Structure formats: C-alpha cells, structure tokens
Amino acid sequence: MKLSELTKYQNITIQCHDNPDPDAIASGFALYRYFSSHRCNVRLIYSGRYKITKVNLTMMIEMFRIPIEYCVSDFGTCDLLITTDCQYRSGNVRFFPAPTVAVIDHHQFCGIDVDYSYIQSNVGSCCTLVWQLFRNEGIDINKDPLCATALYYGLYCDTNQFSELYHPLDRDMRDALAFDQAALVRLSNSNLSLSELSIAAQAMNDFTFDSDLRLALVQVQPCDPNILGLISDFLIQVDRVDICIAFNETYTGYKLSIRSCIKETKASELAEYITEDVGYGGGHKNKAGGFISKDEYSAQYGQMRMMQFLRSKLMKYSGECTILRAGIDKMSTENTKRYRKKRIPIGVVFCKDFVTNNTPLLVRTLEGDIDINANAETCIMVGIQGEITPISYAKFKETYDMCNAKSHVSSEYRPTIKNLRSGESFDLVQHIRSCVSKGTEYVYVKPISNSVKIFTLWDANNYVRGVEGDYIAVRENDLSDFYIIEKNLFARTYELAE
Helix, strand or coil: CCHHHHCCCCEEEEEECCCCCHHHHHHHHHHHHHHHHCCCEEEEEECCCCCCCCHHHHHHHHHCCCCEEECCCCCCCCCEEEEECCCCCCCCCCCCCCCCEEEEECCCCCCCCCCEEEECCCCCCHHHHHHHHHHHCCCCHHHCHHHHHHHHHHHHHHCCCCCCCCCHHHHHHHHHCCCCHHHHHHHHCCCCCHHHHHHHHHHHHHCEEECCCCEEEEEECCCCHHHHHHHHHHHCCCCCCCEEEEEEECCCEEEEEEEECCCCCCHHHHHHHHHCCCEEEEECCCEEEEEEEHHHHHHHHCCCCHHHHHHHHHHHHHHCEEEEECCCCCCCCCCCEEEEECCCCEEEEEHHHCCCCCEEEEEEECCEEEEEEECCCEEEEECCCCCEEEEEHHHHHHHEEECCCCCCCCCCCCCEEEECCCCCEEEHHHHCEEEEECCCCEEEEEECCCEEEEECCCCCCCEEEECECEEEEEECCEEEEEEEECHHHHHHHEEECC
C-alpha cells in the first residue's frame, strides 16, 4: 500500500483505537498532515468510554496542535476510513460503517480483510510504519518538525523508552528523526499519574521470586507499557535477581516487560523464546518486551495461568542450554565429520573504506545491532542470508579469494553501517565485494541436539545461540575456535571433505 494511492479519496476519516495512546495519536496526526497537504478533507477521531484526560496525552495534543475529535455516535460520512494502530472491526476500536477501509497497524492480523492494508506485526510502533510509508513516497518528515517529534514520541512510548525496539526499522526511525528535545523532556516527565504510582507500588509488594532461577515475576494491573518498564527496571536492581518479567493483561493479550543483568541471558532472546508461536517479542540485550495473543495462547495452552506458563518457559530455557566460550573451552571432535566451505560467492566489506583506526561502528541487521571497534584491518563478512561476521584482514587473506562473481545477499532488511564518531550511515550492500572460500580451511561439524550458547573469539561479551537442528563447527587447526552454523545455511555453504 502507498499513501499516494489514497489521495484520490476526497473525504477521509482517520480513526485511532479507543482510549488512544501516544503511538495511535502520533501516527494518526502524521497521516492527517499528509492528506491535508494533498487537499483532502480530513478528520482525525477516536472513541471509547472516556475522553482523553491523561496528562501526557492532553499535553501532546496541545503541544503539537493535533485536531483530534472524540466521536461516539456522530461519525458522519466519508469516502475512506483509515484505522491507525488498530484494525477495522477489532475489539479495541468502535465500529463505524465506511464504504472503503484502509488499515495501518503493527499488531497481529485479526483476520478481517479490508480494501487497503499495511500491517507489520514485528515492528515496535505504528509510527514506524507511517514513517516508512512517508519514506516510500520520498518525503523527508523532518521538514515537518511537529510530525517528526510526534512520531518520535509515539515510538518512545510504545517501546518503553526505546528499551523494547523489535525491528531495525524502529532503530532507523529513531536515529533519523530530528525531534524537539525540549518537547520530549516535558512529555516524558508527565507519564505517571497518582493511580499508576499506586499500581506500581502494589506490584512491588506482590512479586514472586524463584531462587533457583534467580527470577522475579510480577503480574501488574492494566496500565501503560511504561509502567511495566518502570516496575521491571526497579526489580532488576535487586541483588539476587538476574532476570525479571513484569506482565499485565490487555483486551487482546498479555504485555511483557523483560530485564536481564547477566551476559549469559539476553532479554531480547528471552522475549522471542517466550512469545514464539503465540505472539512477538524483542528488544535489547538487557531490556526487552513482548506481546502474547490471547487467541494464540488459549489455542495452545488452554486455561494454563500466565504465571505458570512464564515460569515453565524460563525453566525450560535455563535447563536446556549449554554455554561454551571460544578461546577458553575446547571442543571434542568425537562423533563429528570433517567439512569445508563451498566455493560459493559471498560478500565482504573492508572497513578501510569507512575508517582509519579504532573507530566505533554500528552494523544494523535484522538480527540486531552489532558494535565493532574497527580499524583499517577489520573486514565484515556478509553471508548469503545477510548474516554478519567480523574478521581480521589477515584471517580473510588466509581463508578467502576475491572473485568477480556477484554475491547474492537475501535479507528482509538491508544491513547498514553507521560510523558512531562521524554520524555517517552507509548501505552495507552497496559496499559489498565478492569473494569465495579457498577451500583450504577445514572444520569438524556435528548437529546440535540441545540449545547451545557460544561466546565467539570476536565477541566475548555477546553469545550466539544455536538450537536443535543447527550445527556447531570447530576449526581443525584450533579446537578452541568454534561457532554456530544455522540449519538452513549448512547444506548451502558447507560440503563434506574428501
């Protein structure tokens, strides 16, 4: 769906979900500005049991001059109805009949088809999708400072102050928007009401602690996502707590806020593990969040209490994993087979194109952000699915040959490089050169039967996790250097040695 396709409709109504939050209001406001600039007659509305009274929302509406209307019955008529941060006929938005409907939403598809839709459930906010739609039209949203700041605040709130960024597009928008810092400070310091302070205080008294897992669990009354984050931020500071999960029930599911203070457990990975097949989750190494759909959950787990489900998932996650540290531990070659890399074109990026010495780089991929302290001798290998591995130039020369063949990198998201010193960003794909393995480096390989976390030689602080079906490879000339090969890559990239 493109926004320009919708400008043919003269009378447009944009509807936020009932009792709207900053993400719904900001995304609706940006759309309002867009269609108004194309000479459409536009209304921005919301419904629900109550009018907006929350301080940060009323302040946001006044600060950005947002013409949002409270509408219960006097809907009127329109040529096109656009629902933002919600889906037409779903339970959290009042139904208004319309001849043509468009949906822009970052929640799971509710099953109701409409005329136009842009739904992507793995991004952190609806604002991200609106920003992407603007970008697809070649529009620089920063030329409209009110819109840019509103979109920034919508993402800020829906991702618990950026601690629960699920997708690289969220991070791209956060980095690209030129927002009003003073406005954000005012809004972010008006988030907590006295009633929400009471909710947080009650949750602090009611948490459950598992001494074996060093886990704190707490169910919180319905509240804004920021309150969940506040509670989990507080609990993770307790000396005996390594992991904590705060959750509450919403109309359509359960919102989770997850924290970890140990490098052996990434909060982002834990969020993905818990919500697998029942929702979505992600974030950062230490802070993450997720959502579990009630429909998906009840179909798979019936009437199991959420507290019991979360504890059982944590027990399974903790009990099934082996931790290995390259350079310290040594792998046995028993029950392994000898393989080598196939001579297929892959990509290499030479950091000398971007840096000189000791330059901090951020490589943004679909799997997350990778921080590299790079110099002119650093190379970034780009696999056939866009997977990223930093190596030294000496190791590259020893292992690979340059070639003229084109490397085919398939990825949902094009990796980017950002020079954290200069602020410059580069599309990694545009700087990829092709190379092939010399075929002289051999590894011993065996399939993984249980989950394994490996701290690699190039990053001793962040592990790579392999699950059943993946493979673990150890270099023939160094049994303390090992890594994970994903199951869908193994047959495509490795061959049995003669």
